[in-house]
Amino acid sequence: MTYVLRRLAFYLLAGWVAITLNFLLPRMMPGDPTSAMMARFEGQASPEAVQALRETFALTDAPLGEQYLSYLRNTARGDLGISIALYPAPVAQVIGSALLWTCFLAGTAVVVSFVLGTLLGIATAWRRDSWWGRTLPPALAFLGAFPYFWLAMLALWLFGFLLGWFPLRHGYGDAIEPGWNLPFVVSAIRHAVLPATTIVLATAGNWLLRMRNNMISVLGEDYISLAHAKGLPQARLVFHYAARNAVLPSVTGFGMALGFVVSGSLLTEIIFAYPGQGYLLVQAVRTQDFALMQGLFLAITFAVLAANWFVDILYMWLDPRTRSSRPS
Amino acid sequence: MMAAFLHNRSALVGVVIMLGFLILAALGPWLAPDPLAFVAKPHDPPSWDHWLGTTGQGQDVLAQTIAGTPVTLAVALGVGVSVTAIGALIGTAAAYFGGRTDLVLSLLTNVFLILPGLPLAVVIAVYMPAGPLTIAFVLIVTGWAWNARILRAQALSIRQRDFVMAAIVGGESHLRVIAFEILPNMGSLLVSCLISATIYALGAQVGLEFLGLGDISVVTWGTILYWASNDAALLTGSWWMFVPTGLCVASVGFALVMMNFAVDELTNPRLRAERAWRAALRREGVRFDGSTPVLRKR
Numbered sequence: 001m002t003y004v005l006r007r008l009a010f011y012l013l014a015g016w017v018a019i020t021l022n023f024l025l026p027r028m029m030p031g032d033p034t035s036a037m038m039a040r041f042e043g044q045a046s047p048e049a050v051q052a053l054r055e056t057f058a059l060t061d062a063p064l065g066e067q068y069l070s071y072l073r074n075t076a077r078g079d080l081g082i083s084i085a086l087y088p089a090p091v092a093q094v095i096g097s098a099l100l101w102t103c104f105l106a107g108t109a110v111v112v113s114f115v116l117g118t119l120l121g122i123a124t125a126w127r128r129d130s131w132w133g134r135t136l137p138p139a140l141a142f143l144g145a146f147p148y149f150w151l152a153m154l155a156l157w158l159f160g161f162l163l164g165w166f167p168l169r170h171g172y173g174d175a176i177e178p179g180w181n182l183p184f185v186v187s188a189i190r191h192a193v194l195p196a197t198t199i200v201l202a203t204a205g206n207w208l209l210r211m212r213n214n215m216i217s218v219l220g221e222d223y224i225s226l227a228h229a230k231g232l233p234q235a236r237l238v239f240h241y242a243a244r245n246a247v248l249p250s251v252t253g254f255g256m257a258l259g260f261v262v263s264g265s266l267l268t269e270i271i272f273a274y275p276g277q278g279y280l281l282v283q284a285v286r287t288q289d290f291a292l293m294q295g296l297f298l299a300i301t302f303a304v305l306a307a308n309w310f311v312d313i314l315y316m317w318l319d320p321r322t323r324s325s326r327p328s
Numbered sequence: 329m330m331a332a333f334l335h336n337r338s339a340l341v342g343v344v345i346m347l348g349f350l351i352l353a354a355l356g357p358w359l360a361p362d363p364l365a366f367v368a369k370p371h372d373p374p375s376w377d378h379w380l381g382t383t384g385q386g387q388d389v390l391a392q393t394i395a396g397t398p399v400t401l402a403v404a405l406g407v408g409v410s411v412t413a414i415g416a417l418i419g420t421a422a423a424y425f426g427g428r429t430d431l432v433l434s435l436l437t438n439v440f441l442i443l444p445g446l447p448l449a450v451v452i453a454v455y456m457p458a459g460p461l462t463i464a465f466v467l468i469v470t471g472w473a474w475n476a477r478i479l480r481a482q483a484l485s486i487r488q489r490d491f492v493m494a495a496i497v498g499g500e501s502h503l504r505v506i507a508f509e510i511l512p513n514m515g516s517l518l519v520s521c522l523i524s525a526t527i528y529a530l531g532a533q534v535g536l537e538f539l540g541l542g543d544i545s546v547v548t549w550g551t552i553l554y555w556a557s558n559d560a561a562l563l564t565g566s567w568w569m570f571v572p573t574g575l576c577v578a579s580v581g582f583a584l585v586m587m588n589f590a591v592d593e594l595t596n597p598r599l600r601a602e603r604a605w606r607a608a609l610r611r612e613g614v615r616f617d618g619s620t621p622v623l624r625k626r
Contacts, residue, residue, distance in 0.1 A: 010435075010438065011442075013435070013439065014438075014439045014442050014443065017439050017443070018443055021448070021451075022451070025451055025452060025455060026455060129606070138338075138585075138586070138589070141582065141585045141586075141589075142578065142582045142585075144581075144585075145527070145577070145578040145579075145580075145581025145582045145584075145585060146574055146577065146578040146581070147531050147534050147535055147538075147553075147574065147577055148535075149535065149538060149553075150534075150553065150570065150573075150574035150577065150578075151574075153553075153556075153557070153561075153562065153570050153574070154567075154570075154571065154574065156562060157562050157565070157567055161562060161565060162565075213592075216598065216599070217598060219620050220598050220620075224620055225620050225621055225622055228620045228622035229622045255442075256441055256442070256474075258444075259441075259442060259443065259444035259445060260444075260445060262444050262446075263444055263445050263446030263447070263532075263535075264446075264535070266446055266447075267446075267535050267538065267539070270539075270557075271557075281447070281450060281539070282539060282540070284450075285450060285454065285539055285540050285541060286540060288454065290454065293447075293450055293451055293454060294451055296447055296450075297444075297447040297448060297450070297451045300444050300447045301443055301444055301447070301448075304442065304443075304444050305442065308442060
């Protein structure tokens with residue numbers, strides 16, 4: 001249990017760093033892009049909203065320490081300021097409704113990609129002299145070299161525009177009321193297939209290569225040769241003896257890779273006009289909506305940290321050594 | 329080492345593709361002097377006059393793709409080299425000094441490793457003037473941690489070797505021990521880190537510029553894709569606006585992956601031993617399926 005608590009302390013620290021970076025960045029940067037934004041904004045917003053934005057972006061004269069404390073207080077209350085792109089909606093509210101879509105899309109894609117890539121890694125390591133054992137790794141490495149969002153553009157053009165097999169944009173059909181009913185769920189899944197598939201194609205190669213390397217080094221161990229020589233069934237040898245040990249570094253890497261995969265899937269969302277964080281991010285960049293951008297950074301960071309903690313708990317279950325209080 | 333590298337088939341494929349793009353980059357200014365010129369009607373499909381068609385603003389796609397090569401590759405390689413250098417510096421320093429230094433540096437590395445790169449890059453880049461230098465800076469800030477972590481692990485094991493101990497006891501300075509005893513012994517890992525970092529930099533750069541964070545008046549592979557999406561390439565069915573650029577990005581990435589395979593094959597003792605074992609089996613006429621050294625009598 002100490003392992004999980006130690007990890008939690010680390011994630012809290014990482015979260016604090018993210019909040020502090022968010023506070024410092026607009027105040028450290030040269031020039032004054034925020035006042036230019038304020039000038040544009042002042043005409044269309046109420047004086048109270050302008051004052052709130054001034055506080056968010058250090059345009060007040062209060063000392064830095066005081067600003068930091070009030071920033072921490074506001075963030076803890078979930079007050080991330082007001083979005084300019086979607087004025088007058090509060091940033092927290094805008095992000096909240098989009099976060100579910102991103103978790104749904106990126107979460108499904110990441111899990112499918114990890115399971116698929118890892119299984120293929122096991123297979124290509126075990127039969128690495130067969131024709132598919134030799135061609136599959138470089139083929140998936142080639143797919144992985146494409147930017148995610150470019151694969152998404154190509155897939156959308158081929159299967160959406162030319163063949164018309166999949167819907168072109170958004171997370172669900174326009175005529176459908178969101179809610180827990182069958183038409184909505186079916187529509188949401190239909191809309192997620194194409195974006196999720198492109199993310200899986202772009203990332204599965206990584207998991208395959210990682211697992212294949214681990215498997216090859218575990219398969220070289222003497223205890224595997226012994227198990228094979230004494231005639232254990234192949235499935236038992238591959239999964240219980242080799243794969244269970246070889247998967248550990250992949251699971252550690254899974255948490256680390258999450259931030260990277262989520263970054264890539266944000267761009268995929270933009271291509272499909274998917275109603276998630278990525279779509280908000282591009283809106284924020286195009287309208288120079290600093291509050292929204294910073295809120296997105298915080299929200300995505302916290303989602304990734306939470307997912308990582310979940311992976312740690314899973315890891316503890318997989319690797320009995322972490323359950324003892326041995327420091328790692 | 330270099331000769332063995334070039335005799336490897338994966339390495340050869342990678343080097344040839346990479347050289348091709350470097351030559352293209354060098355010749356870029358002559359082949360495509362004015363990629364922004366208006367040459368034909370917008371959204372024109374590929375033809376004899378314009379091999380890859382025209383953009384939504386009537387510019388030649390082939391000329392743009394060529395003109396975008398030098399900046400794109402320069403940023404990718406520059407970021408790759410910087411990220412590896414910073415990673416080596418922080419990783420070896422953490423491993424060499426140990427104790428509290430290691431604790432602080434490792435913590436910093438792990439925090440930066442876990443913060444999602446793209447949103448952080450966006451938050452930093454919007455406050456800076458748009459352009460390739462900003463993109464490079466942002467990618468270095470968000471990308472150094474991975475290499476630092478890998479190189480620290482390797483440096484930690486080299487730190488324990490007798491020749492390093494001997495150098496320290498012999499009174500060598502810290503800097504000398506790190507630069508002349510530890511770093512040269514991580515050669516192949518440094519190369520593979522450099523290659524991976526360049527792959528990361530290429531993809532992330534194109535992604536950021538596609539978002540619109542680059543200087544959209546400079547022609548790079550990323551801004552070409554930005555304009556393709558802005559000029560509704562998909563809606564008008566103008567596949568030629570984004571397909572060539574994506575293929576270029578992927579080809580460079582693939583070339584780098586191939587080189588990484590080759591480095592791994594040449595330096596991983598297990599894979600090397602396996603090759604000898606396989607050759608011996610072939611001489612005996614025994615089929616080997618690649619799983620374990622255990623063979624079945626037929």
